[in-house]
Amino acid sequence: MKLKRFHLRYYPPGIILEYEKKGCLRSKSIDLFDLTPATNPDELVAVIRQSEPLITESRANQVKQLILRLQQKQGQKNHRFCFIKELKAHVLPLTNVAFDKSGSRFLTGSYDRTCRVWDTASGTELHRLEGHSNVVYAIAFNNPYGDKVATGSFDKTCKLWSAETGVCFHTFCGHTAEIVCLAFNPQSTLVATGSMDCTAKLWDVETGEEVAALIGHTGEVIALCFNTVGSQLVTGSFDHSVSVWDVASGERVHTLIGHRGEITNVQFNWDCSLIVTGSMDTTCKLWEVVSGECVATLAEHKEEVLDVCFDLSGQLIATASADGTARVFSATTHQCLVTLEGHGGEISKICFNPQGSRILTASSDKTARLWDVQSGSCLQVLDGHTDEIFSCAFNYEGDTIITGSKDNTCRIWY
Incomplete structure (x- = not known):
């Protein structure tokens, strides 16, 4: 060698x-997760x-x-975010927002049946992706490349677009109900879609052909995620179960049984050893990928867990709940480290910054909040929206935030 x-x-x-x-x-x-x-x-x-x-x-x-x-x-200092610009992005409420890896562009999906590509620095609309006949709900760049966009719609189709020109490459047809989640694999060769028809599907980015139909759930597939090497896909369903699939064969490897309510989100950790799941049963569960065994049930919330995520190192888990609080847990000891309190309504979205030092939450109280991971203190309230915020995202550097709201606007914060 x-x-x-x-x-x-x-x-x-x-x-x-x-x-x-x-x-x-x-x-x-060489992973250096413990580096400080x-x-x-x-x-x-x-x-x-x-x-x-x-x-x-x-x-x-x-x-x-x-x-x-x-x-x-x-060692770079975390800064206070300033409101830069409000974009009256759509004529109907937004559904989701998403950055490309560089953070120079972002996407907004909407009930107005379009997805739009924006320049982050100027707030200029670069492309309007039109062609869906119903709500554009799920959206994603093919990061880290950023040259393609996938959009999933209530019209039962997913479309693949050029991020550079706005041209539609393919329309993926085959689902028999609304598409509500999607993801590119890390190699950008496949798109996975999850649907209210109780199935997930894998699509070939190059040819536009269906590669596999992942059949086995008895309820709507509401969340999915590839692992970081692209060898497995995890799906979460309203049937209270989670499935782990082998991408190459399309076969189901594990069915994760234990939740007593609809699944709200699923995610692999970075080294592909664990899966975290959130559920309407008020709990979050941690599962071992190899065995499919549940290794912990995090049962601190009083109401539904609406979102859940790992930090990038896979050492921390954050949960967001309808009880108006968020929590941070250790992925190794399974202990609740801090509780984030201050929102006046349910928290529907939660994410770590790339550094793992800050958490961003979005709430029905019309605000997003920035929190210190160590202390749990609220560092900043991002206000100005006039209706609930149901999507938020950091860019890869962690120095820009996008918030998307039911008020038809998105706001850029630097």
Whole structure:
């Protein structure tokens, strides 16, 4: 094996090794989830060298410099967000918002049957993606590439568009009811769609053909997520169950049984070892991917858990509830670390910033809030919307926020 080059991954922190083996170029990652600005880089290099033969003595200083760059990125101060611009984006309420990886563009979907592509810095509409005959509900860029957009609609179709020109490449037809969730795989070769027809489907990005129909749920498929290597897909359903699917074969690997209410969201952690699920039964559950066993039930909320997510390192879990609170749990000890209190209505969306130091929540009280992960204190109230906020997102750098509201507008915060 011969080491060719290094690549840095800022969020979550890691170093990608590109190397040659038997004439083929391959890569593997050194995950540094526990890295902090206080970590001793020399000691960390020594630990890495013990387990990674590609890091020879001659490469040690190069690895140290990469670690110092990661620490410098971590040491950047979190800032207070300022309201920059309100976009009267649509003539009917928004459904979702989504950034591309660079954060230079974002999407808005709407009940007005369109998806729009926006320039973040100027607030200029770049493209209006028209062609659906009903609500555009689920939207996504094919990050990290950002050259394609997928839109899922209540008209039972998903469309694939050029993010550069706005041209529609394919219309994926086959579902018999509304499409309510979708995702690109990490390689951007497949789109997964989930529907009220109780199925999920996999579609080929290049040809537009259906690759697999994932059949087995007896209720609407409301949430789905690929793992970070694209080998598995998890789906959550109103039938109270969660399914794990092998992407290559389309076969179901596990059925995760245990929730007593509709599933609201599902997500893999970064290293693909755990799945977190939120449910209308007021609980969040943590599942081991290999065995399909439930390893923890997080039962702190008094009302429905409406959203749930991991931080990028997979060490923390955040939950949002109809009881008006959000909570942060340890993914290893399963203990509730902090409770985020202050919203005057249900919290429908929650997400970590890429650094894992802040949490963003969106609520029916017409505000979004920014929270400190360690202390649980509210750092900032993002107000100005005149109706409930049901979508919010950080960009990849964590220095820009988009909020989308039922008031037909989205707001940009830097």
